[in-house]
Amino acid sequence: MPKIIKKIRQSTVVKIRLILSLILLAALSSLILARLVPSGRIFYNRDFSRSWQFFGGQGFIGQFSPAERIDFKTSDYVKLIADPVYFSVFTPRFFTRARLIITYQDYLASSTPIVEAGVLMDKIVWQYQMKPVVNKILDNLNWPTLTEGGLTLYERQKPVADLAYFIQRAGERSDLALYNYSLLRPYYLDNYSPAKSTRIMAAGLRGPYQFYTYLDGEDFNLTFWFQDLNQNYDLKGDGVTVLVSDYKGQNILTRRVRDDGIIADTGQLSAQSVLAFVIKDLPRGVYKVEVKANDDIVTRKIITSQTKLTFINKLWLVDETVAAFDLYTNVNNLKATAFGPGGEQILAYNREPLSVDAPYQQFYKRVDFAGPDHLYLINLKPRNLIVENNGLFAFNQAAFINPDFKKVDSNWEADDSINYILSAYQSPTVLGPDKIAVLDFDLSNAYRENHKYSLMISIPGLYANNQARQLAGLAPAYLEIKEIRLELEGKSLGDKLKELWRENIKPKLGLGVKK
Amino acid sequence: MSKTKDISQPSLSVIILREIFYFSSLTLLLFIILEIIFPYIVLAYFNLNYLVALVIISGLIKLGLKQASSGAN
Numbered sequence: 001m002p003k004i005i006k007k008i009r010q011s012t013v014v015k016i017r018l019i020l021s022l023i024l025l026a027a028l029s030s031l032i033l034a035r036l037v038p039s040g041r042i043f044y045n046r047d048f049s050r051s052w053q054f055f056g057g058q059g060f061i062g063q064f065s066p067a068e069r070i071d072f073k074t075s076d077y078v079k080l081i082a083d084p085v086y087f088s089v090f091t092p093r094f095f096t097r098a099r100l101i102i103t104y105q106d107y108l109a110s111s112t113p114i115v116e117a118g119v120l121m122d123k124i125v126w127q128y129q130m131k132p133v134v135n136k137i138l139d140n141l142n143w144p145t146l147t148e149g150g151l152t153l154y155e156r157q158k159p160v161a162d163l164a165y166f167i168q169r170a171g172e173r174s175d176l177a178l179y180n181y182s183l184l185r186p187y188y189l190d191n192y193s194p195a196k197s198t199r200i201m202a203a204g205l206r207g208p209y210q211f212y213t214y215l216d217g218e219d220f221n222l223t224f225w226f227q228d229l230n231q232n233y234d235l236k237g238d239g240v241t242v243l244v245s246d247y248k249g250q251n252i253l254t255r256r257v258r259d260d261g262i263i264a265d266t267g268q269l270s271a272q273s274v275l276a277f278v279i280k281d282l283p284r285g286v287y288k289v290e291v292k293a294n295d296d297i298v299t300r301k302i303i304t305s306q307t308k309l310t311f312i313n314k315l316w317l318v319d320e321t322v323a324a325f326d327l328y329t330n331v332n333n334l335k336a337t338a339f340g341p342g343g344e345q346i347l348a349y350n351r352e353p354l355s356v357d358a359p360y361q362q363f364y365k366r367v368d369f370a371g372p373d374h375l376y377l378i379n380l381k382p383r384n385l386i387v388e389n390n391g392l393f394a395f396n397q398a399a400f401i402n403p404d405f406k407k408v409d410s411n412w413e414a415d416d417s418i419n420y421i422l423s424a425y426q427s428p429t430v431l432g433p434d435k436i437a438v439l440d441f442d443l444s445n446a447y448r449e450n451h452k453y454s455l456m457i458s459i460p461g462l463y464a465n466n467q468a469r470q471l472a473g474l475a476p477a478y479l480e481i482k483e484i485r486l487e488l489e490g491k492s493l494g495d496k497l498k499e500l501w502r503e504n505i506k507p508k509l510g511l512g513v514k515k
Numbered sequence: 516m517s518k519t520k521d522i523s524q525p526s527l528s529v530i531i532l533r534e535i536f537y538f539s540s541l542t543l544l545l546f547i548i549l550e551i552i553f554p555y556i557v558l559a560y561f562n563l564n565y566l567v568a569l570v571i572i573s574g575l576i577k578l579g580l581k582q583a584s585s586g587a588n
């Protein structure tokens with residue numbers, strides 16, 4: 001009898017092992033498939049009402065940060081009470097396109113009409129590819145519209161019959177504004193006279209920056225003086241790349257300056273290195289210069305014979321050689337941050353004080369709109385101070401140039417000079433109290449580190465609005481995020497294998513080569 | 516001759532526990548190796564602490580039952 005029992009027990013063990021092995025095999029296969037994504041398509045979902053996940057997994061869509069801009073406690077979901085907020089998405093492989101679907105409830109004030117989301121494209125210049133979640137300015141605009149192929153033209157006056165023809169001739173218009181749409185146009189200045197000599201046009205700029213300049217019948221010459229502060233440890237070194245492109249965005253020149261060889265955070269100032277170039281016989285028009293550098297690099301001066309030099313969106317000013325100076329901007333809002341002790345000050349913006357009284361905090365001011373072509377004066381001490389807005393900056397009025405179309409953004413002020421607005425914007429879908437926004441991104445050149453894409457949600461003006469509400473004893477305005485879904489698309493396993501065959505194996509075998 | 520119980524053969528529950536212990540240990544090892552090769556591949560879906568707990572608990576119960584059966588011997 002014991003032998004029979006032993007045989008029965010052995011067959012039971014075999015059965016148990018077989019079942020458990022199949023379970024293990026199924027689990028491993030699922031994980032490998034989830035890693036490879038053979039179909040090229042996958043989606044990830046996060047319901048913010050649930051703080052737990054099945055089987056305790058960490059999920060793919062990270063939590064929002066920084067914590068002081070988020071309210072987790074007073075709602076089942078997540079409330080965004082300041083901006084911008086960031087979150088990351090882990091992906092097991094590269095993808096080329098993403099569709100971000102945000103389900104939310106809107107408890108924002110009328111002074112924050114725009115919500116946008118974006119994916120990080122360049123970590124050095126901190127550039128995001130932004131797309132609209134909602135633009136209440138356009139939603140509430142009672143102008144007739146013409147929609148074709150994902151584009152909407154809002155028409156204040158004369159209706160347009162052919163949108164494609166309108167876009168073809170749009171470069172000539174001065175009464176057109178844009179939202180979420182890029183329109184390239186040649187921009188020429190009447191009565192322009194080139195300078196006969198070079199001079200210092202800007203000094204004391206830290207980190208990356210971009211500027212427009214203009215040429216007409218002159219050489220394009222720029223000389224940069226760079227210095228490495230070596231305050232941060234960077235294994236990749238602190239090199240600098242300067243890119244020049246024309247109004248179509250086509251690259252004309254790329255120059256690089258190598259790191260001084262010190263990658264550790266020694267604080268040792270490097271000798272100044274010079275990058276200079278001259279380009280002759282360029283057609284007249286606007287050119288964009290992009291300086292890609294990390295925060296350890298200071299541009300001590302920019303010397304050029306070009307008379308127009310207008311900086312785009314942000315400047316980090318670190319010029320100790322002057323007590324104070326004037327800066328000009330074309331928009332009626334300003335954010336200022338003292339990056340470290342010594343930067344605190346009371347600066348004057350359009351002759352109104354803006355107190356920057358603590359380091360590492362952003363201070364915001366909005367002044368009365370003074371017209372579409374007005375330049376607002378900023379008087380400040382350039383001691384480790386970051387100034388930024390959605391407009392342009394120049395170190396003197398004569399150097400100012402604005403080749404861009406007006407944008408219907410959070411600082412939009414309606415004026416009679418605009419008769420048409422062209423946008424690639426779709427209002428969110430309303431589902432009861434919820435709204436659902438669908439945003440499409442091109443991930444081909446998106447920045448990805450440690451298998452993660454970085455995303456952000458921006459609600460311009462929310463922080464300042466809530467500061468004012470707090471002073472008035474009101475509850476903060478917020479955007480309540482209920483769910484985020486990310487649908488990713490990339491090459492399938494079949495496509496990859498075909499590519500491998502076509503590009504690597506077939507040439508080596510000499511197949512498909514015509515003799 | 517009197518019939519005697521064959522006390523050298525483990526009971527079915529001990530066998531199942533033993534197999535669970537082996538299975539969970541092997542699974543934990545494989546998941547850790549997979550996690551080293553492809554970071555986050557397991558952790559995104561599954562908290563390995565649950566598996567560690569299963570290994571420990573099944574191991575302890577198996578040990579306890581083994582000691583109890585040795586004591587009975």
